[in-house]
Amino acid sequence: MFTTFLRIIKFAGQSFARNIWLSVINITILVLTLLTINFLIIFNLLTTGAVDIIKDKVDVSVYFKENVADEQIQEVQSKILDSLYIDDVQYISPEQALKDFKAKHESDQDILQAVTELEREKEAVFLPSIRIKAQNISLYGDILKELKESQYSNLFEIDEAQFRDYATITEKINTISNRVEMVGYIVSLIFLIIAFMMVYNTIKVAIYTHQEEISIMKLVGATNNFIKSPFIVEIIFYNIIALLIVVILFYLSMSFVQPMLNKLFAGYSVSVLDYYNSKFLLIFLGQFIFTVLFSVSTSLMAMKKYLKI
Amino acid sequence: MINLSNVSKFYKPNVWALNKVSLNINPGEFVSIVGQSGTGKSTLAKILFAEEAPTEGKVEIGGWDITNIGLSEIPYLRRQIGFVFQDFRLLKRKNIYENISFAMETCGIDSEQINKVVPQILKIVGLQNKVDRYPHQLSGGEQQRTAIARALVHQPKLLIADEPTGNLDSINSREIIDLLLRINKLNTTIILVTHNRDVVNNLNKRVVTLDDGKIISDQKNGRYIL
Numbered sequence: 238m239f240t241t242f243l244r245i246i247k248f249a250g251q252s253f254a255r256n257i258w259l260s261v262i263n264i265t266i267l268v269l270t271l272l273t274i275n276f277l278i279i280f281n282l283l284t285t286g287a288v289d290i291i292k293d294k295v296d297v298s299v300y301f302k303e304n305v306a307d308e309q310i311q312e313v314q315s316k317i318l319d320s321l322y323i324d325d326v327q328y329i330s331p332e333q334a335l336k337d338f339k340a341k342h343e344s345d346q347d348i349l350q351a352v353t354e355l356e357r358e359k360e361a362v363f364l365p366s367i368r369i370k371a372q373n374i375s376l377y378g379d380i381l382k383e384l385k386e387s388q389y390s391n392l393f394e395i396d397e398a399q400f401r402d403y404a405t406i407t408e409k410i411n412t413i414s415n416r417v418e419m420v421g422y423i424v425s426l427i428f429l430i431i432a433f434m435m436v437y438n439t440i441k442v443a444i445y446t447h448q449e450e451i452s453i454m455k456l457v458g459a460t461n462n463f464i465k466s467p468f469i470v471e472i473i474f475y476n477i478i479a480l481l482i483v484v485i486l487f488y489l490s491m492s493f494v495q496p497m498l499n500k501l502f503a504g505y506s507v508s509v510l511d512y513y514n515s516k517f518l519l520i521f522l523g524q525f526i527f528t529v530l531f532s533v534s535t536s537l538m539a540m541k542k543y544l545k546i
Numbered sequence: 547m548i549n550l551s552n553v554s555k556f557y558k559p560n561v562w563a564l565n566k567v568s569l570n571i572n573p574g575e576f577v578s579i580v581g582q583s584g585t586g587k588s589t590l591a592k593i594l595f596a597e598e599a600p601t602e603g604k605v606e607i608g609g610w611d612i613t614n615i616g617l618s619e620i621p622y623l624r625r626q627i628g629f630v631f632q633d634f635r636l637l638k639r640k641n642i643y644e645n646i647s648f649a650m651e652t653c654g655i656d657s658e659q660i661n662k663v664v665p666q667i668l669k670i671v672g673l674q675n676k677v678d679r680y681p682h683q684l685s686g687g688e689q690q691r692t693a694i695a696r697a698l699v700h701q702p703k704l705l706i707a708d709e710p711t712g713n714l715d716s717i718n719s720r721e722i723i724d725l726l727l728r729i730n731k732l733n734t735t736i737i738l739v740t741h742n743r744d745v746v747n748n749l750n751k752r753v754v755t756l757d758d759g760k761i762i763s764d765q766k767n768g769r770y771i772l
């Protein structure tokens with residue numbers, strides 16, 4: 238049994254070497270197929286990451302008009318907190334707002350100067366406000382409606398610019414990512430079709446170049462499985478090598494790309510590397526099983542047609 | 547050992563290569579099958595080897611009814627039958643030793659057994675001194691002896707030779723027939739399909755003559771009658 242297994246491996250290796258260029262092309266096509274699949278996974282990871290970050294940044298601010306008393310502000314704040322949809326409400330005093338503003342523009346001397354001027358003249362630069370975060374991005378619509386219809390609505394003005402920005406940005410990301418994914422699916426489909434034709438023709442050529450051996454094997458009573466197995470094993474070799482190349486390419490390119498991603502998504506954890514590390518087996522074994530099933534069934538089809546056993 | 551009853555073979559579109567052939571061959575016999583071209587000799591050999599299925603009739607070998615043999619059983623039938631062709635069918639890229647060991651390797655025989663059996667067989671066919679020659683470095687007779695050696699790897703009870711001397715001159719033919727006789731003495735049934743009048747007449751063994759797919763003569767110590 239083990240002897241037979243070793244011989245099948247040996248014959249497969251000989252066939253691999255005999256048609257070495259076909260082997261190289263097959264492996265290349267499989268690598269390209271796997272790369273597009275991984276591109277899709279990574280791209281998906283990044284777009285959902287980006288959308289999550291934007292979601293996280295969205296909030297609605299309510300600015301109280303001048304002369305609204307602190308008690309009233311507190312009353313509104315606690316009323317809003319009662320609402321089901323709210324995750325967090327933060328009161329921002331005029332002093333705090335000023336501090337935030339200065340911090341934000343610390344490098345812009347002109348603006349800082351203007352603010353200091355206003356301060357000196359005891360003008361109210363900022364109004365008190367509360368910042369509202371919803372439990373869920375889809376709830377902002379309801380929250381805004383509730384605020385506008387509330388009995389206090391004459392005390393404040395709502396700044397929903399952020400929310401509207403969010404809507405347009407995510408919409409943009411979604412359309413772009415849908416388009417890119419579409420292209421990705423088409424490209425991987427094309428590679429799959431090419432892989433199908435390659436594997437199919439490789440088996441055809443391999444059968445052709447082994448015609449004599451095959452007829453001798455039949456003559457002396459080798460089983461059909463023994464005749465077929467080396468071809469299948471050869472195809473599995475292709476898959477193993479292609480997967481190894483893809484894993485190596487992935488980690489090599491990530492050592493450049495991940496630092497760039499870290500910069501791009503500063504402060505947020507969108508790590509392609511972590512994702513792949515935590516799901517290494519699932520991702521790469523899954524891809525391996527997929528391409529093996531795909532190419533082995535392709536070779537079985539070709540053998541059925543050309544091996545006639 | 548071999549039992550054919552009313553075996554017919556039809557080839558599309560309109561050839562009856564065999565027509566109700568009944569034949570009984572006992573273990574250890576040496577039977578020549580003769581007849582003119584296209585009379586169904588090779589077809590008969592192919593049916594015994596399960597390369598073709600009979601259209602009608604029943605075929606039994608060693609008590610095994612192979613009339614409707616399944617695809618997966620054919621290899622096991624062939625491990626009990628040696629088959630030799632006119633054109634040798636050796637692998638050009640393998641030397642004598644490898645040609646024979648390849649046949650054993652593909653049938654799952656372990657290397658120890660192979661290393662033991664191959665030299666023995668090479669000795670039987672008289673090629674023990676040429677093991678590392680490639681087919682193109684051999685005479686026709688030596689190539690045919692290699693093919694016979696390959697047919698012997700499973701120590702078959704039956705050896706079928708379809709015109710084994712067809713490509714050989716008379717001296718080489720004589721050698722091959724002598725080899726078949728020796729193998730026959732080792733208790734292997736031989737079926738020899740041939741055109742060669744001298745070969746048949748010198749053998750003085752059983753001769754079955756086919757004509758137009760029918761057996762027209764079956765003689766115990768026969769001669770070439772056509």
Ligand SMILES: Nc1ncnc2c1ncn2[C@@H]1O[C@H](COP(=O)(O)OP(=O)(O)OP(=O)(O)O)[C@@H](O)[C@H]1O
Nearest residue numbers: 557558561563581582583584585586587588589590
């Ligand atoms: N695969 C096939 N398809 C159609 N007809 C065939 C096929 N094989 C053989 N025949 C026909 O069957 C008949 C018998 O062929 P077979 O090969 O058995 O003859 P043979 O006696 O071996 O002849 P030869 O001495 O020339 O080898 C011939 O008429 C041949 O043309």
Ligand SMILES: [Mg+2]
Nearest residue numbers: 587588589708
């Ligand atoms: Mg013939």
